[in-house]
Amino acid sequence: MIYEKIDHENKARILCYTVRAWKQMPHFHREYEIVCMLTGEVNILYRGRIHTIHRNDIFIVESNELHDVFSNDPTNAILVLQIKPDFFTIFCPILSDMHLSRHFLLDPEEAIHQKLRHCIVKIIECYRESSPSRSFHLIQIGCEILILLIKHFRLDYPKNSQNTKSDDLNVRLSRMLKYIDDHANGKVTLQEIADREAVSLNYLSSFFHVRMGMTFQEYVTRLRLRNAVFMIVNTDKNLTTISSECGFSDPRYLKRAFEAEYGKSLSEFLESRHDPADGLPDPLSIGSNNPVSISADEILQLLKSNLQQSEKE
Amino acid sequence: MGIELVSYTEKPSIQCFAVMVNYSMAHYHNDFEILYVIKGSIIVEYKNKVNTLRTHDIFIIERNVVHAMRKTNEDNLLLTLQFNVSGFSEISPDFLRMRLKRHLFMPDSSIQYAALKIFFQRMLDNYEQPAMIRPLINMQLICDICILFSEKLDHSILSEKDYACEERNNILLSELLNYIDQNYHHAFTLGGFGCLRGYSLHYLSCFFKKSMGITFSRYLSSVRTNRAEYLITHTEKSMLEISIECGFSNISYFNKAFYEDYGCMPSEYLNTSKSEKMYLSTQEPVSESQCIITDIHKIKQCLQNPNN
Numbered sequence: 001m002i003y004e005k006i007d008h009e010n011k012a013r014i015l016c017y018t019v020r021a022w023k024q025m026p027h028f029h030r031e032y033e034i035v036c037m038l039t040g041e042v043n044i045l046y047r048g049r050i051h052t053i054h055r056n057d058i059f060i061v062e063s064n065e066l067h068d069v070f071s072n073d074p075t076n077a078i079l080v081l082q083i084k085p086d087f088f089t090i091f092c093p094i095l096s097d098m099h100l101s102r103h104f105l106l107d108p109e110e111a112i113h114q115k116l117r118h119c120i121v122k123i124i125e126c127y128r129e130s131s132p133s134r135s136f137h138l139i140q141i142g143c144e145i146l147i148l149l150i151k152h153f154r155l156d157y158p159k160n161s162q163n164t165k166s167d168d169l170n171v172r173l174s175r176m177l178k179y180i181d182d183h184a185n186g187k188v189t190l191q192e193i194a195d196r197e198a199v200s201l202n203y204l205s206s207f208f209h210v211r212m213g214m215t216f217q218e219y220v221t222r223l224r225l226r227n228a229v230f231m232i233v234n235t236d237k238n239l240t241t242i243s244s245e246c247g248f249s250d251p252r253y254l255k256r257a258f259e260a261e262y263g264k265s266l267s268e269f270l271e272s273r274h275d276p277a278d279g280l281p282d283p284l285s286i287g288s289n290n291p292v293s294i295s296a297d298e299i300l301q302l303l304k305s306n307l308q309q310s311e312k313e
Numbered sequence: 314m315g316i317e318l319v320s321y322t323e324k325p326s327i328q329c330f331a332v333m334v335n336y337s338m339a340h341y342h343n344d345f346e347i348l349y350v351i352k353g354s355i356i357v358e359y360k361n362k363v364n365t366l367r368t369h370d371i372f373i374i375e376r377n378v379v380h381a382m383r384k385t386n387e388d389n390l391l392l393t394l395q396f397n398v399s400g401f402s403e404i405s406p407d408f409l410r411m412r413l414k415r416h417l418f419m420p421d422s423s424i425q426y427a428a429l430k431i432f433f434q435r436m437l438d439n440y441e442q443p444a445m446i447r448p449l450i451n452m453q454l455i456c457d458i459c460i461l462f463s464e465k466l467d468h469s470i471l472s473e474k475d476y477a478c479e480e481r482n483n484i485l486l487s488e489l490l491n492y493i494d495q496n497y498h499h500a501f502t503l504g505g506f507g508c509l510r511g512y513s514l515h516y517l518s519c520f521f522k523k524s525m526g527i528t529f530s531r532y533l534s535s536v537r538t539n540r541a542e543y544l545i546t547h548t549e550k551s552m553l554e555i556s557i558e559c560g561f562s563n564i565s566y567f568n569k570a571f572y573e574d575y576g577c578m579p580s581e582y583l584n585t586s587k588s589e590k591m592y593l594s595t596q597e598p599v600s601e602s603q604c605i606i607t608d609i610h611k612i613k614q615c616l617q618n619p620n621n
Contacts, residue, residue, distance in 0.1 A: 013404075090324055090400065092448040133463040135405045140456040143449040150446050 013084035014138045016123050018299065021076055023261070025223060026068035026212050027177075028170065031082040033061035034145070035069065036120060038302045040076030044069055045213045051104060056305075058105040058116055060149070062098070064170045066211055079299060081120055083142050095146065100153040112152050114307055119145045121303050128296050172197060173211055184223050185247045190216045224248060225257045232270075239266075327396035327451045329436045331612060334389060335585075336542075336574050338535040339381040339525050341486075344397045346374040347458075349433055351615045353389035357382050361526045364417050371418040371429045376409075377483050379525050384576075392612060394436055396455050408459060410476045414467040428461050430616070437613050486524050489517070497536045498560040503529045534570045537561060541571060545582050552579055 015031075021042040035044075041054045045068035046061070053059055061067050063085055069078070089096040105113045119141050126137045176193055194204045208216045228246040231237060237245070243254040258266040334355055348357070354367045358381040359374065365385065366372055374380050376398070402409055418426045432454065439450050462468065471479065492506050503521065504514045512520075521529045537559040544555045556567035556579075571579045 087400075087404075088449070088452075091326065091452060094445060131464065132407060133405070133460045135401075136408075136456040136459045136463075139404070140453050140460070143453045143456070147446045147449050150449075154445075 013087045014123065014142045015082040015084070016079070016120070016127060018077055018079050020074075021069045021071040021078055023070050023226075024068055025226065026066055026214070026219075028064050028066045028174070029082075030063050030086075031084050032063055032146075032149075033067075034081040034083075034116065034120070035059040035061065036079040036081070036117065036303070038077040038079050038299060040071070040073040042069055042071035042073065042076050042078060046103060048210055048213055050213070053104065053106070055302075056108040058113060060100060060103050060105070060153075062100055062103070066170075066173070068213065079120065079303070081123065081145075083145065087139075088142065088146060092146070094150070094154075098150070099155045100149060101155050102153050112148060115148055116145065117303050117307055119148070121300060121307070124296060124300060124303075169207075169211070173208075176208070180220060180223065184220060184227065185245055188220060188247070220247075221257050222261070225254070225261055228254055229258070232266075325397060325400040325452065325455055327394070327436065327455050329392065329394050329433070329440075332391050332393055334382045334391060335384050336576075337382040338539050338574070339379050339527055339532060341377050341379040343376050343399055344395045345376050345458075347394040347429060347432065348372040348374065349392040349394075349430070349616075351390040351392050351612070353387040354385045355382055355389045355391060356385060358526060359416060366417070367419075369420045371426065373413060373416045373418075373429075375413060375416075377479075381526075383574075392433055392616075394433060396458065398455065398459065401459070405459070407470060408463060410471040410473075411463060411468050412471060413462065414469065425461075425465055428465065432458055434613070434616055437616070482520070482524060485520070489521070493533060493536055497533060497540065498558060500560065500562065535574060537567075538571045538574045541567065541579060542575065542582065545579060555579070 018038065026045060035053075035058065037053050037055050037057045037059075039055055041052055044051045044053060044059055046059075046065070051059075085095055105116070107113060108117075122141050123138065126134055126141065131137070176197075179193060179196070180188055190205055190208070191201055194201045197204065199207075205216060208219070212219055214222075224246045228242050228248065231242045231246065232239075235242070239251045239254065243251040246254070248254040248257075255266045258269070262269065331351070339358070348355075348366065348371065350366045350368050350370050352368060354365060357364045357366055357372055357374075359372075360378060364372065398408065418429055420426060435454055435457075436451075439447060439454065442450055488510075489506060492509075503517050506512075507514050507517045518529055521532070525532055527535075541555050541559045541561075544550055544558065548555075550558070552567070553564055556564045559567070561567040561570065568578055571577075571582075575582060575585075577585055
């Protein structure tokens with residue numbers, strides 16, 4: 001069985017699922033995210049740097065931090081735990097403005113690493129048992145995780161420091177991404193956005209590059225390509241229609257972009273689509289979460305390996 | 314004063330305080346309360362049933378259930394754990410419709426009693442935790458209590474229909490109690506409220522008795538003596554002034570009603586022991602009357618050492 005993405009408005013505000021990272025778009029969201037590698041390795045773009053994490057490593061994403069998870073390793077499987085902050089900030093306001101000192105936990109023997117994994121194990125067991133008081137159990141464990149984060153990693157920033165500024169910039173970035181998303185099927189230029197934001201073209205170009213780890217043009221192309229691949233897989237439209245609907249002025253550009261991104265030509269891909277020999281996930285799932293079939297038992301086993309038994313507090 | 318209708322807030326919270334109860338008139342609120350008798354004994358009227366709690370007994374008061382407390386012939390000290398779950402309505406709608414079958418827990422070797430008692434200890438420990446994580450630890454405690462209620466305590470789940478009906482009745486009752494609270498100081502009748510809201514006197518009087526467990530006139534008299542108690546302890550007013558201000562038509566009614574609730578004449582009241590509420594942390598609101606800060610360690614010892 002797989003851990004389906006559980007509806008966000010589900011009662012507990014705590015979400016746990018497995019995915020296989022392949023190609024994603026850099027994105028950010030308000031949820032805290034704890035990424036735990038189950039198998040294989042993935043690359044993570046975080047704060048302008050690319051990190052490679054392996055089995056058992058844990059990566060923590062702060063609220064509203066831009067990140068991207070991508071991999072060429074067809075065997076990778078990651079477990080993602082998302083904690084929606086809204087419910088918790090109502091009674092614990094410091095969470096709304098929390099910054100952490102560490103984001104990568106690479107030593108599975110480290111106490112905090114063990115404790116976090118232990119919490120994740122409890123969450124999975126909790127989902128599996130489906131008791132009527134599950135929501136309370138989940139909140140309980142959510143609190144435990146947040147307490148661990150506060151105790152071990154919380155940074156004491158003086159108020160009015162760069163935080164508020166960086167929040168403003170996040171708002172600007174999300175406004176930009178939204179604008180690009182809405183206009184990617186037509187013409188979208190950085191100059192237009194610079195005019196809307198009332199900043200210079202140069203500033204915005206480097207702002208985008210620093211924050212997103214790629215240039216504006218690269219991002220737009222990737223986004224268009226993602227939309228196009230989705231349509232190729234899911235509709236019967238011909239390539240010319242698709243490329244124009246996705247904002248490519250010529251199907252040749254679409255083909256070129258595809259080859260650059262996936263390392264083989266579009267026609268090769270279309271032929272081999274029904275032949276899963278290469279083991280790569282279908283690009284259908286690019287950008288969306290790609291559930292992996294791992295049984296709960298397997299996940300638990302992976303998480304529990306070299307987890308010390310003495311975790312009962 | 315009088316009714317402690319805790320406002321519907323979306324913010325879950327939990328607090329603990331020690332209280333010495335002399336007389337607490339029938340009231341209800343949106344919070345759950347778990348009582349632990351540290352010292353002496355106390356009478357709790359709950360759902361038209363009179364329970365006598367002895368030392369170390371634990372009693373659960375569910376949200377929106379009318380309850381009243383009065384002292385026995387010995388002094389008492391209660392530890393109260395009060396928490397609300399109003400923010401949980403989305404998270405676990407079933408929980409709000411849950412009704413416990415048993416409320417009184419006497420000291421025995423059952424897991425229920427042990428678990429309930431541990432909540433008090435945990436709450437007291439929580440006060441000593443860093444302020445930054447305290448809200449989260451408190452939330453864990455609330456969750457654990459809810460888990461115990463739904464997994465280990467006997468209960469039934471109200472149907473949606475019954476629950477909606479109960480909610481409607483609660484609203485009517487709280488409006489009625491508010492109305493009494495604003496008008497007790499002059500002569501007024503239940504019929505007056507009925508005319509205002511289009512209910513018959515008969516319906517309202519049955520509704521009141523059923524909801525509150527006491528008759529309307531008995532309740533009204535309690536509201537008045539309760540206010541009088543406050544004026545006696547907080548002002549220098551004469552008994553005559555107080556009796557007029559509280560809506561008693563003459564002083565002998567006042568004396569009689571007060572004696573019924575507080576076991577002594579109003580003029581003797583200042584010399585007897587009073588209800589006291591002690592908050593266990595300096596961070597708690599100090600607005601409450603007769604609020605004193607007490608030593609957490611002492612209470613903890615009482616919990617750990619039943620014979621102390």
